[in-house]
Every structure is written in structure tokens, then in C-alpha cells.
Amino acid sequence: MTENPDLEKNLNITKIRAWRPAAIADLILFRGEVTVVVPREHLRPLAEFLFSDPELKFTYLSDVTGMDRFPIEPRFELNYHLLSLSRRDILRLRVRLPGQDPVIETVIPVWPTANWHEREIFDLFGIHFDGHPNLRRMLLPEDWEGYPLRKDYPVEGPR
Amino acid sequence: MTTVQTATGLEQTMVLNMGPQHPSTHGVLRVLLELDGENIIKADVDIGYLHTGVEKTAEALTYSQAITITDRMDYLAPLSNNLAYCLAVEKLLGIEVPKRAQYIRVLLTELTRIGSHLVWLGTHAIDLGAMSVFLYCFREREELLKIFELVSGQRMMTSYFRIGGLALEPPAGWTDHVENIVRTFPARFDEYEELLTKNRIWIARTQGVGVLSAEDAIAMGVSGPSLRGSGVDYDVRKYFPYSSYDEFDFQVQVRSEGDCYARYLCRVGEMRESLKIVRQALEKIPPEGPIKADAPGIVPPQREKMKTEMEALIYHFKIFTEGFAPPPGEVYQRVESPRGELGCFLASDGSPKPYRMRMRTPSFVNLQALQKMVVGHLVADAIASIGTLDIVLGEIDR
Numbered sequence: 001m002t003e004n005p006d007l008e009k010n011l012n013i014t015k016i017r018a019w020r021p022a023a024i025a026d027l028i029l030f031r032g033e034v035t036v037v038v039p040r041e042h043l044r045p046l047a048e049f050l051f052s053d054p055e056l057k058f059t060y061l062s063d064v065t066g067m068d069r070f071p072i073e074p075r076f077e078l079n080y081h082l083l084s085l086s087r088r089d090i091l092r093l094r095v096r097l098p099g100q101d102p103v104i105e106t107v108i109p110v111w112p113t114a115n116w117h118e119r120e121i122f123d124l125f126g127i128h129f130d131g132h133p134n135l136r137r138m139l140l141p142e143d144w145e146g147y148p149l150r151k152d153y154p155v156e157g158p159r
Numbered sequence: 160m161t162t163v164q165t166a167t168g169l170e171q172t173m174v175l176n177m178g179p180q181h182p183s184t185h186g187v188l189r190v191l192l193e194l195d196g197e198n199i200i201k202a203d204v205d206i207g208y209l210h211t212g213v214e215k216t217a218e219a220l221t222y223s224q225a226i227t228i229t230d231r232m233d234y235l236a237p238l239s240n241n242l243a244y245c246l247a248v249e250k251l252l253g254i255e256v257p258k259r260a261q262y263i264r265v266l267l268t269e270l271t272r273i274g275s276h277l278v279w280l281g282t283h284a285i286d287l288g289a290m291s292v293f294l295y296c297f298r299e300r301e302e303l304l305k306i307f308e309l310v311s312g313q314r315m316m317t318s319y320f321r322i323g324g325l326a327l328e329p330p331a332g333w334t335d336h337v338e339n340i341v342r343t344f345p346a347r348f349d350e351y352e353e354l355l356t357k358n359r360i361w362i363a364r365t366q367g368v369g370v371l372s373a374e375d376a377i378a379m380g381v382s383g384p385s386l387r388g389s390g391v392d393y394d395v396r397k398y399f400p401y402s403s404y405d406e407f408d409f410q411v412q413v414r415s416e417g418d419c420y421a422r423y424l425c426r427v428g429e430m431r432e433s434l435k436i437v438r439q440a441l442e443k444i445p446p447e448g449p450i451k452a453d454a455p456g457i458v459p460p461q462r463e464k465m466k467t468e469m470e471a472l473i474y475h476f477k478i479f480t481e482g483f484a485p486p487p488g489e490v491y492q493r494v495e496s497p498r499g500e501l502g503c504f505l506a507s508d509g510s511p512k513p514y515r516m517r518m519r520t521p522s523f524v525n526l527q528a529l530q531k532m533v534v535g536h537l538v539a540d541a542i543a544s545i546g547t548l549d550i551v552l553g554e555i556d557r
Contacts, residue, residue: 030488031250060377060393062493063519065504079504081491081519085377085391088398092491113380116527124214139207139556148215155219 010034012091015056019049028094035079035092043080043095044105050082050091051110058082058091061111066121070151075099076127080107102127124149172200175538179208183286183542186552190529192541199541202533204526209556217516221482222248223322225513230316232518233554235275238268238307239496240554241320243518246401247492247503248322251485252457259448260324261403266337266440267310267319268402268494269433273344274303275497275549276426276433280351283423283546287364292354299347306336323458324451334441341438348430355423365419369532369544372417379528382521383499384429385548388422390415395495402494406443407436419547426549457483482511498522498549520554 007013007027016023016036023046026037038046050058062081069075076097083090097104106129107114118129119138126147129135137144146153173194179187187208193201213232217225229244230237242264249256256264281296304314310329311319319326355361371381376389386393394411396404412428414421451458459478460471477483487509493502499521506515525548532544 031253031490033490035489061380062500063491063502063504063517065515065517065519067506067515067517079489079491081502081504085393090399090491111380112378113524113527116523137207139210141207148212155215 007034012036012050012056012089015053016046016049019053020045033090033092035094037094037096040095040097040104043093044107044110046093047080047107047110056084057086058084058089060085061107061113061117062090064107064114064117064121066125066127066149068125068149068151070099073098076102076125078104078121078127097127103130105129106131108132123147126150177541179205183545184552185282185545185550188526188545188550188552188555190541190545192533192538194538197537199533199536199538202530202541204529206523206526206552206555209552211557213557214516214518217513219512221511222485222513223478223482225516226321227316227318229518230318231553232520232557233496233498233501233522233551234315235278235551236268236271236497237315237317238264238271238319239494239501240518241318242268242402243492243494243496243501243503244505244516245320245322246494247490247505248485249452250490250492251488251505251507252322252454252483254323254452254454254457256324256402256452257449258403259445260450260452262440262444263325263329263450264320264402265404265407266437266444267307269436269440270303270306270337270340272433272497273430274300276430277303279426279497279546279549280423283543283549284355284361286542286546287361289355289358289361292351295347295350295354299344302340306333306340309333309336321451321458323454324449328450334444337437337441341434341441344434345431348427352427356427362420364539364543365423365547366416368419368536368540369547370416370418371528371532373415375531376417376528379531380524381499381528382524383495383497383549384412384422384425385499385525385528387411387413388425389417393500395493395500399493401492407439409433409436419543422547484509484511493519496521498551498554499525518554518557520557522548522550522552523555523557526550526555 023042025039028035050056060083062083065079067077074096078095080093121127122135123138175192178184178189189205191203192199213228229240233240277296277300281293284292307317308314311317371389373389373391376386392411392413409432412425455474460474464471465475485507487507489506491504493500502519504517508514533541
């Protein structure tokens with residue numbers, strides 16, 4: 001774990017650590033942006049904690065982003081960009097998923113806006129969200145083969 | 160049109176396919192409306208007709224080349240897209256743009272906001288039957304496009320903001336044109352308000368229609384004027400100031416009603432506030448000074464230097480053959496586009512091409528709230544609700 005005095009003082013991190021130390025697998029500070037790497041089984045409880053804790057109040061989910069690190073394993077990365085409107089604070093959660101079984105629990109019950117973000121990530125990366133009510137292709141036609149934003153998918157499309 | 164059996168087997172509902180070719184969908188949006196008479200009981204949104212794979216394309220371009228494709232997402236506010244992307248790359252590189260360039264960026268993005276809101280107002284009004292407003296709005300927008308053409312050489316796909324600053328020095332006397340706008344536009348806004356704000360038909364079509372509560376709006380991730388019309392004062396320019404927005408004095412327009420009329424008032428108010436920012440920017444912009452950051456190897460060198468200095472020539476060659484490589488890492492940069500929070504997530508792996516470029520486009524997220532706004536209302540209100548969200552399909556589908 002990165003030892004960084006700025007990170008240790010961060011309220012979000014001290015609160016998460018006090019709540020469940022195992023929820024922090026790693027901490028990254030880059031260009032002033034804090035990223036908490038979360039093991040995937042802790043993501044959903046952590047989301048609920050960050051949403052409902054009266055001192056944190058991360059009620060707004062700005063974005064969910066997928067990323068493919070192929071051929072590095074675990075190859076998939078999900079970035080959740082959280083925003084606390086009352087505290088004007090931001091936080092990024094990151095979950096790494098293996099290429100063999102890219103499945104994670106949905107966060108729609110916490111932030112309903114995740115619905116379309118997760119659908120889009122399913123469409124373009126092929127990551128499955130457990131408990132998603134409507135996990136269908138979104139931007140691509142229903143019969144499209146492959147997942148275009150994966151790194152092993154060529155820019156010109158499959159040959 | 161088709162009829163389907165409902166679960167009860169007694170009543171029949173009708174599924175009406177609205178779009179993708181429908182004038183009020185502002186592009187190619189398809190909405191499957193399940194109707195009980197004229198009341199909407201379900202609205203399924205189908206998107207993807209304009210999907211061009213912008214995010215995938217960006218991975219094959221260098222950081223500088225990718226600016227051009229950001230224009231083409233939100234074609235009504237290309238400069239806001241340029242700004243989000245350039246600020247993200249600059250954050251990744253850790254460089255700061257000179258103040259003069261920052262103020263010019265602010266000025267031009269605020270003019271973009273006015274232009275975008277004008278298109279929204281015109282098309283929204285024409286959707287609801289007010290033809291003349293459309294013509295006036297497009298007349299005014301033309302004056303704004305002339306300024307963009309003057310400054311960048313392009314009316315719409317400007318690509319004027321570059322990594323580390325601006326593409327080129329604005330032409331002499333360009334501020335006269337902006338001053339002209341600052342002088343004449345307030346009276347034009349009064350004209351629109353005269354046509355609409357107290358118009359009984361306009362009020363009947365928008366007041367109490369498409370109501371979105373603050374809780375729902377936050378839960379659905381709605382941002383921009385659509386969120387502020389529901390009483391939440393989230394504006395990226397105030398919450399997380401970028402490009403020196405903290406030096407400007409302006410009011411965030413908030414209304415608590417959450418209906419189409421409130422969002423209309425927010426946007427009209429925002430146009431006036433944008434003019435206020437433009438006026439301040441005109442005073443702040445120094446007549447002379449650098450418009451590009453001093454970052455050799457990232458910002459192309461001046462033409463004169465290339466003829467006299469060896470390093471400048473080498474940098475120029477390297478920038479345009481292989482590009483530059485930011486350090487590995489990820490950043491997320493949000494800006495307030497005319498439609499809301501426009502976020503650019505950039506991941507670098509230390510190569511000259513973005514490893515991943517993700518645009519969090521406000522229209523995409525805002526459109527999710529449509530279901531909440533139209534269920535239980537009439538088909539005609541769905542038109543008003545789609546219009547009031549101010550969507551651009553180019554940035555929804557990317």
C-alpha cells in the first residue's frame with residue numbers, strides 16, 4: 001500500500017478504513033485525484049456505505065468507465081467517479097476484473113444512473129453486471145459479435 | 160403501430176414507435192411509447208443510431224489528432240468538448256496554460272453556451288408550435304458562428320483549443336465583434352422572453368409538464384440546466400472551477416419547480432449570465448501575451464524559432480511525426496458544457512496515443528431521466544420533455 005501523508009489525512013480514506021479495512025486493496029494518488037482500488041466483492045457494500053454515511057454523502061455517480069489492460073491480468077478495470085454534492089468532493093473507485101470471468105455486482109440499487117453506464121460497458125467490453133434488470137446491447141445492433149473497446153478487437157473491426 | 164395484449168388480457172395498450180426519424184427527437188432517437196389511450200405507461204429509449212466509435216478511434220490517434228474527433232460529438236458545442244479534452248490532457252501532462260489563453264477559452268466557451276442554448280430554445284419552441292422564435296434564434300446564432308469562423312476558420316468543427324493553449328492568435332479586431340454581441344444580445348433575449356415567458360400557450364405546454372424532483376434528478380445523474388431546474392445548484396464552473404472560472408462573477412441559475420418551464424427559465428437566465436462572463440472576459444484578456452504554454456516537445460514551436468533554432472525544428476518534427484507521451488496514469492476532467500457535466504476520462508500508458516479516452520456526455524445520462532418525466536403524461540408532453548432535456552444525439556451515441 002502506498003504510504004502517502006496526503007492520503008492518510010483524506011477523510012474519505014480514513015472513513016473507509018475505519019469501516020472495513022479490507023475494502024481498500026490499494027491507494028493511488030495521481031495529479032491530485034485519489035483512486036481507491038476495491039476488491040470486487042467489497043464494491044457493492046462500499047457503494048452503500050459511501051452513499052449513506054452522513055459524513056460522506058456520495059449521492060451522485062458521475063460516471064462509470066470500463067478499461068481493458070489486455071494482455072495484463074486482471075485485464076478489465078472499472079472506474080466509478082463519485083461526487084458528493086453537499087461536500088463538493090470527488091472520489092474514484094476502481095475494481096479490477098479478470099478476463100476469464102468479468103462479472104461484478106450492479107450498483108443500480110445505490111445509484112440508478114448506473115443503469116445505462118453498465119449497459120454500455122456490457123455492450124462495448126462484455127463485462128457482466130449481476131442483478132442488472134436490462135443487460136442488453138445498447139449502442140450496437142443486437143446481433144453484433146465481439147466487444148469493440150477490448151484491446152484485442154482491431155480498430156477496423158474484425159477481419 | 161401495433162396492438163399488444165396486456166398482462167390482464169382485458170385491456171389493450173398500444174406501442175407507438177416514435178422515431179428514429181421524427182423531427183422532435185432532434186436527431187435519430189427512437190422511443191417506444193406504450194400507450195393507454197393517449198397516456199404514456201412506459202417509454203423505452205433506443206439509442207445507438209449515430210454510434211461511430213469515437214472512443215475506439217481515439218485510441219488509434221495521437222493526443223493532438225484526437226482533438227478533431229471531440230468536435231464531432233456534441234456538434235452544437237464543439238468548443239466545450241475541445242476544452243474538456245484539452246484540460247484532461249494538460250492535467251495528464253501537468254502543464255498550465257497562460258492566463259490570456261484561459262480567458263479566451265472562457266470567452267469562447269461561453270459564446271458556445273449561448274449558441275447552443277439558442278438552438279435549444281429555437282427547436283424547443285418549434286416543437287411546441289412557436290415558429291418565429293426559431294427564426295430569431297438562428298439569426299442570432301449566425302452572429303456567434305461568424306465569430307468562431309473569424310477566430311478559428313471554422314463555423315462549427317472548430318478544434319480551436321489545442322493542448323497547451325490555442326491553435327493560433329485571434330485576428331486583430333476580433334473583440335469588436337464580441338463587443339457588438341455583448342451590446343446587442345440582451346435586447347434580443349428580451350424579445351424571446353416577450354414572445355414566450357408570459358405566453359399563455361407556452362405556459363400551458365410547459366408548466367407542470369415533465370416534472371423531475373431533485374431526488375430523482377440526482378439519482379439519475381442528471382446535470383446541467385436540467386438538474387438546476389429541479390433546485391440543485393450543481394454547476395461544475397462553481398463546484399470545481401477550471402480555466403480560471405473562479406475569477407469570474409456570475410450567478411448559477413436555479414429554479415425549484417423541476418418542470419419544463421423552470422428549465423426554460425434556467426436556460427434563458429444562463430444565456431444572460433454567459434454574456435456577463437463574456438463581458439468580464441473582454442476586460443480581462445490582455446491585448447498581448449502568450450496563447451500557448453511554454454512546454455517544448457508538447458506545444459509546437461513558433462515558425463520564426465524553427466528557422467533559427469535547431470531544437471525548435473527537432474521538436475516540431477517530433478511532435479508531428481510521433482507525438483508526445485504523457486506519463487502513465489489516469490485523470491478525469493469535468494467541465495460544464497451547455498448540457499451539463501461533460502467529463503473526459505483519459506488513461507495514458509506512456510505512449511503517444513491515449514490508451515483509453517472516455518467521454519461522459521451529459522446528454523447520454525440526462526436522457527435516462529426521460530422515463531421518469533413522461534410516464535403518466537400525454538404523448539404531446541413527451542415531445543416537450545424530450546425537447547427540454549436538450550439532447551444531442553451525436554454525443555449520446557458517440
